Each structure stands twice: as structure tokens, then as C-alpha cells.
Amino acid sequence: MKWRIRTMLTKRLAACAAQVTPAGVVCDVGTDHAYLPAELLQSGRCTRAVATDIHAGPLEAARRTLTEAGVLEQAELFLCDGLEQVQPAGITDVVIAGMGGETIVHILENCPWRRQVHLILQPMTKIPDLRLWLAQQGFGWSEQVVQEGEKFYVILSARHTGTVRILSPLEQEIGCVDWQSESVRRYAGWKQQRFQKLAQQLEQAGRAEAADWAALAQAIQEKL
Ligand SMILES: C[S@@+](CC[C@H](N)C(=O)[O-])C[C@H]1O[C@@H](n2cnc3c(N)ncnc32)[C@H](O)[C@@H]1O
Known part of the structure; x- marks a missing residue:
């Protein structure tokens, strides 16, 4: 039986989903239960989705969610570190959410096609380090802050521009907000x-x- 996944997206994940290019192809790295790609496919915002996870358990959970949502045929799943096994053809947006800033940098450093796509990044820790890396790598970005109860989440929407920037201490710590x-x-x-x-x-x-x-x-x- 198909079921709607929309109600399962937290405010944080809904804010990430809202940044994805309409009619695009999303790649969700560290997908866990695949709530984000399931919602994007069910709502028709994405035509196709790729989901990866480094652990088998979360990837199985992802397969279950996508099956129950009736969108598994539009999805490809990979058990891998970051984007290691993913081919970039057609992918418009890469979402990396709910991970430490150092893991996000590691994943992007190992992805040769990172400059070709829209990046939607939601780091849990080491956010200044991620901002410094993006600035040094010639990415430009905007940020938003989402509050869930007592917790704040920062979401960066980044694209490669080729312009390397020096960030002020304020931009490093609070962001380009x-x-x-x-x-x-x-x-x-x-x-x-x-x-x-x-x-x-x-x-x-x-x-x-x-x-x-x-x-x-x-x-x-x-x-x-
Ligand atoms: C806290 S969950 C976040 C799930 C979802 N992205 C979200 O924001 O709600 C982190 C997930 O990332 C996966 N993960 C951690 N490091 C990874 C890596 N290097 N490559 C792919 N997946 C990774 C974990 O196995 C886990 O399923």
C-alpha cells in the first residue's frame, strides 16, 4: 500500500527538501530512512533520486521506506562512503544532512564532480570548518537557520563560482546569513x-x- 511520507519530514528535512531544484534529480548522501528522497519523489518535485549510506542497516530502512511509498522504481541505492559509487549524470542536487562538518568535507573532497551540482548541506558540528573549506574551494552560498524546539539547524545552499573568499570571524562562526x-x-x-x-x-x-x-x-x- 502506498502512503504519504510528507508528514514524516521534520522541519529541518523539509527545509532541505524545499531547496532542491524543481523537476531535478536529487542525491541524498547518508540517507538513513530515505525520508527526504521518498517525499521528493512522491510529491513529484524530483523525477529520480539516488540515495547512499555507508551502513547496510540504514540502507535497508531506506529501501523499505521507498518501497512502502511506491517510488522504489525511481530510486537507486548505493552502499558506499559518500558519493564514491555515484555517477553524476543527470544529478542536479546533492543533499548531505545530519552529519558532522568534517564528514561533509571528507565526502565532498572525494567527489570529483562536486563543482557541477547544487549542494544542500546541513552540518551538525564543525560548521566554521565547513564554511572555511567551501570558501577556499571557490563555492558561494547562502544560509538559513531552522529552529526545532530548543535546537537550531543551519542549512547551506552552495554552488561553485570559482571565487575564493576570505571569511571574517563573524562569517566563519555565524555564517553568510x-x-x-x-x-x-x-x-x-x-x-x-x-x-x-x-x-x-x-x-x-x-x-x-x-x-x-x-x-x-x-x-x-x-x-x-
Ligand atoms: C544522523 S543520520 C542522518 C540521516 C538523514 N540524512 C537526516 O538528516 O535525517 C546519518 C546517516 O549518515 C550515514 N553516514 C555517515 N557517514 C557516512 C558517509 N561517509 N557516507 C555515507 N553515509 C554516511 C549514517 O550511516 C547515517 O545513516
Whole structure:
């Protein structure tokens, strides 16, 4: 029996799905239950989907979801690290969500066709490292912040432009964001308090980096 998957997408995954090119072909890396490609295929937003996972269990779960959603025929599944076994032909968008920033960098570094597609990235950790890597590699991007309860999620929509950029400390830590957005302002306010506290702790410990974190907290304060 076919069933609608839409209600299963969290706000975070729905925000990733909304960035995918209409009528495109999505590749979801680290797909786990394949909720994202199942929704994109069922809704008709994508004509075809590729889903990968490094572990067999999640990939089996992905197969079940796609089967129950009645869209397995439009999907290809690969058990591999990142995009290692994926051929780029036709793929418009690559989504890498719910993983650490260092894993996302590792996956992209090993993908020779990363410059040809739209990247939708939702890192859980090490977000400044991912931003630095993208800037050094000549990617341009925009960011949005999604809030689910107490948690904030950052989603980057990136394309290769060839322009290498130097990021300011504020751009590294908060991102290339729209400061008018309510969720960005809440996120930045939360980060500002964390940086301020860190600066105080470092100062008490006599550490020189205290000044950098205090300056960052001040730079955020001036934007809010
Ligand atoms: C926390 S889940 C995220 C699932 C989904 N993308 C989401 O955002 O809800 C992370 C998934 O990524 C997979 N994974 C981790 N490292 C990977 C890699 N290098 N290549 C492919 N899949 C990976 C894990 O097996 C797991 O299923």
C-alpha cells in the first residue's frame, strides 16, 4: 500500500527538501530512512533520486521506506562512503544532512564532480570548518537557520563560482546569513551569549584567546 511520507519530514528535512531544484534529480548522501528522497519523489518535485549510506542497516530502512511509498522504481541505492559509487549524470542536487562538518568535507573532497551540482548541506558540528573549506574551494552560498524546539539547524545552499573568499570571524562562526531573519537573530543571540561566557572563562584562566571571543560576541551584538 502506498502512503504519504510528507508528514514524516521534520522541519529541518523539509527545509532541505524545499531547496532542491524543481523537476531535478536529487542525491541524498547518508540517507538513513530515505525520508527526504521518498517525499521528493512522491510529491513529484524530483523525477529520480539516488540515495547512499555507508551502513547496510540504514540502507535497508531506506529501501523499505521507498518501497512502502511506491517510488522504489525511481530510486537507486548505493552502499558506499559518500558519493564514491555515484555517477553524476543527470544529478542536479546533492543533499548531505545530519552529519558532522568534517564528514561533509571528507565526502565532498572525494567527489570529483562536486563543482557541477547544487549542494544542500546541513552540518551538525564543525560548521566554521565547513564554511572555511567551501570558501577556499571557490563555492558561494547562502544560509538559513531552522529552529526545532530548543535546537537550531543551519542549512547551506552552495554552488561553485570559482571565487575564493576570505571569511571574517563573524562569517566563519555565524555564517553568510540574512540578519533580518527572525530565526537567524535568535540563533545569533544564543551564540553571542555562548561566546561571551567562553571569553569570560578564558580571561579568568589568563588565556590570550579571550580577546578574540569577546570581539566576536561584540561583533554579533552590533548586528542584533
Ligand atoms: C544522523 S543520520 C542522518 C540521516 C538523514 N540524512 C537526516 O538528516 O535525517 C546519518 C546517516 O549518515 C550515514 N553516514 C555517515 N557517514 C557516512 C558517509 N561517509 N557516507 C555515507 N553515509 C554516511 C549514517 O550511516 C547515517 O545513516
